[in-house]
Amino acid sequence: MTDNWYGWAGTVLEVDLASGDIQRKPLSRDFAREYIGGSGFGVKLLYDELEPGADPLGPENIIIIGQGPLAGTAAPSSGRYEMVSKSPVTGLYLRSNGGGFFAPEMRWAGYDLIIIRGRAEQPVYLNIADDRAELRPAAGVWGLNTWDTEKAIRQELGDDNVQVLKIGPAGEKLCLTSCVIANLSNAAGRMGTGAVWGSKNLKAIAISSSRKKASVARPGEFRKLSRELEARARQDPAYELHTRCGNLAWVSDGFIKQAYGNAFSGLLSDRFQETLYGDSVGCYNCSLKCRHYYEVKEGKYKGTTGDGLHTNAVMYGGIILGINDPAFVATYNTICNQLGLNVDVPGNAIAWAMELYSRGIITKEDTDGVELTRGNEEAVLTLVDKIARKEGFGAVLDTYPLRAAEAVGRGSERYAAHVKGAPSRGTGIELSWEWTLGLAVATRGRDHLTGSPCITTPGLNEELTGDMLGKLGQERYGDPRVIAEAWYYSPQKARFVYDQENVYACHDMTGICKYMGAMCLYVSGMNYQDFASLLTAATGIDYTAEDMVRAGERQLLMERAFNAREWVRRIDDHPFPLYWKLKTGEVHPDYKYGGQFEESYERLLDEYYRLRGCELETGIPTGEKLREMGLEAIAEDLARRGIIDR
Template identity: 30%
Template sequence: MSWTRKILRVNLSKGSCTPEPLNMEWAMEYLGQRGLASKYLSEEVDPTCDALGPDNKLIMATGPLTGTSASTAGRYSVICKSPLTGAIAASNSGGFFGPEMKFAGWDMIIFEGKSEKPVYLLIQDDQVELRSAEDIWGKSAWETDDILHATHQDPQMRIAIIGRTAEAGCLYAGIINDRHRAAGRSGVGTVMASKNLKAVAIRGTGGIGNLEDADKFFEAVDAGKKVLADGAVTGQGLPTYGTQVLMNVINGVGGLPAHNMRDVGFDGAGDISAEAMAEPRKSDGKPNLVTGAGCFACTIACGRISTIDKTHFSVKDKPQYHGASGGLEYEAAWALGADTGVSDLDALTYVNFLCNEDGFDPISFGATVAAAMEMFQDGDLTTKDTGGIELKFGSAEALVAITELLVTGEGFAKDLGMGSKRLCDKYKRPELSMTVKSQEFPAYDPRGIQGMGLGYATSNRGACHLRGYTVASEVLGIPVKTEMNDAEGKPELVKAFQDATALVDSAGLCIFTTFAWGMDDIAPQIDAACEGDWSVEGCLEVGERIWNMERIFNQAAGFTADDDKLPKRMLKEAIKSGPTKGQVSRLGEMLPKYYEIRGWNPKGEVTAETRERLSL
């Protein structure tokens, strides 16, 4: 079945687990996963609540296509109010956890309240129970994964886990599943930790059935897979090189920020790129990259599995890191590398392993370290603050040391765990925080790539590339090339990407399919799987409805147009060199038009007419 039509409500304060039917009326309007869970959150949670208090809820949600044979249908999302931003959070992860939830018979799990003691949720089909996690509290996500698999003697069990950074209150902790897939952004793991919930372990044996029109579905799925296989990017580019192939591209076009976004262009980009990952190392003749990897049902397989040079300073005495694991991906390599000025591929791979092992967002972490490095350079921070670490741009040793410190949660780790915004506020350099709504920028400079600036400023979960990836058009020419530095036409482009992405995120599919698929490839798959009318137009309207619903949640949480802004550095400090020299973000030219085409008033508020049009 597309939807299982069943959700599990777990009240952690009472220790109760209660099945209830999925609200199908809402499913028809919000589809699933990000959209549908955000609807539940909007209806059940006061947007002004303390994100780390018991009144916030944490929802793990699948889409109607999750677990089906549609390509990339392995996604699930975690929805809650974010402790990092105070806005609505929806973090999406691949791997195999989401499908397992469906196989066990559940569309979503709503966690509410707070457990008195650490617990984990065990689901074996319709058998559900909360178990004590007191003996695994304090363990890393990887250790917990090993222990729970051993405890239940089931290698097929899929587990979503928080690491030690979440337990320590790091505001950008994520939730790890399958060891190196992550619901990574906006601190969803921190919310899970605030509820004393260590893990969710699932084994489902039910499979997927009851598609609305099975013959039509398999026809649509086959057609979709052919489009992906024939697409040059999804059939060759991503499988061969992964996302890291972007490192040289974005550097080449003048869009790669470096050194806390003080500079654009990074001399070490080539050394930490996909091409470098494929080169034999001097020490053992083996490359960093071992193989590619795919999530459930994925026919693209952009994932990377890598190793660290065993003789590298970071791991030479740590044999537990000598095996292969996930990484590097582009965004992580940028934040941990170019933004900190570190061009040591092995150091970045090691630090990325730690991000997975203990569940913290490499983008927010790397960008926070970069801000700290700039303050260290300027003398606002000294070794007295950093616990003796010489936090210099370009120092791989410093990056490794500060990452190992973060995991302990001790000393300066507490400052770093607050994220760039709160860190820069504390040390009285607020202008050095490269954030929107307190969430750190990803790997594209908004001065060089205008649409991304508008996308960051208006993203409902704070600065993010995955809410509207206009880089596809502005840099990569997908589906059509637009000029990076044009402001004209970008409000329309950003809105189109944002609405389409909201729909894809709510279906259970991966956004990378859209490098080949248009909505006319996606809608037929949803329409065949699900009851109701899921035409292209209907799907786009659902995407727009979801975007506006998230905006309304944020408005109720206290966000205004004043929060749709970029740091002054992006608006006033022109790019100093390279092909984009002289450019600044022209957000002011784009934002009024964006509000207008969204059907919002000049203050950026969703108008009564728009609410009515979208049935909000």
């Protein structure tokens, strides 16, 4: 079945958990060429299969795990898989990307896609070994944390190298803050992925391959391209920072030094390196090795081990909670990974509760007796555990922001910032025009991984960038200020977000990590031409840079169409204070944005919609644009439902 495929493996594994039926089906060549892989496959399948209004935690929801034609190859950092489903957090499109070694193993075992439907009567796990796939009882691992689950499954299968994607107790309890984890910490973390698995009684997917090789059409050319891209990445000014201490060195250090000074000096990357870190560790074929193994060697958290501690753990397990101890942050990170919780959301929800507590909106009577003062480490760990078990006040926090604010009431919603129901810190009006717009228009709700230009945040690493951002702005947009000045207003800021979204989508379609791309490298991140060249050499099909732009556009249009078919409209593409104003008719009591800011934002959003091919009034893709992109069926579907004009 797969002999004459290059790049793609050529096979789709379809699993019906209700009946236990498992089928291997050929991948359609037209589908593969058109939608490329990973997130591109996922959004098309989800749109076609799932009716609007479907319950994300019902048996009708589907789990799609896709990897791209570059995953598991010699291309740099080619170890990513994409999980696509409908989110129980927002009721919208969900895509979540994970690293580690699962994606290459899946590719080598011969699968481009795993599609899971229905709900098993009893807990199961899916075991795949090359051409063989079976559902096995998971009663023995149900209730175990993610690390113990992996160990137990490897022991049961008698194979220490099998790759295991799994949920923890949080996913089993259908926590909205739950995620799916590969290895120790490689989470497909956002938007409640773990709960979708839990709702289907799916504990894990174990996969192994005897081949350890992905076929490409032009091996010599592919190796040469890969070597060139690797060499180019190593020349990037940001490369060394990443290898030294992951994103702590280039994100949180800059903010901590400037904004907080000594208040959070304990969370600078040097402190982690001095006190906790051991060897660095990378995902498949990645020289950046942005993670480190860590071990707490003394104090009350002594004995804690783990890996994959990123800026978000520093922020959500430290700064936002008023905690300045790297050992605590490491412990928070490990506990979240073991319980199968997304590292970001529990801390965010607890910080919200701390804010309410400090204002007297909630008291110990609401928090099950927990003293929710900032900096109270014991309180945080108690609540993290309660969230994962959906106990008492933890069950409320698990539904942060919207349902938690509704449950608490008493005006708490004004502190529960969100975009499309996905939690946001602060106002969502952050750093620059491109960040603010990128976070607000993101299709899975407030999210910096869809289109916010991360590395090019002005002022973040000025010693390193010098006038580089100005040069990039001149080169890309004919105006140095577009990238170099945070709040310089230009319609090109919308194009900046549009470009980032498209190129990020190329990463997620092909299986390449964004850290090796435009997200984290200033000038050497992979661009459209790089993706086209690699895909051509991998698949034997000629792709151009224009094809890649188009592929990115198509993906974003499909995502927007999926969301429009649920409930998303223009109002939902606004940062929290403006959303509040539009929804309630009153300015937000704490963040009274209006006037020039509001006018500028609306003009920027108009420009973004024009670039995307969306109606200015609604933000929904136009029929004309959908047809231009070859998405006639989606145009017809939206028209049939009365969402757009024919």
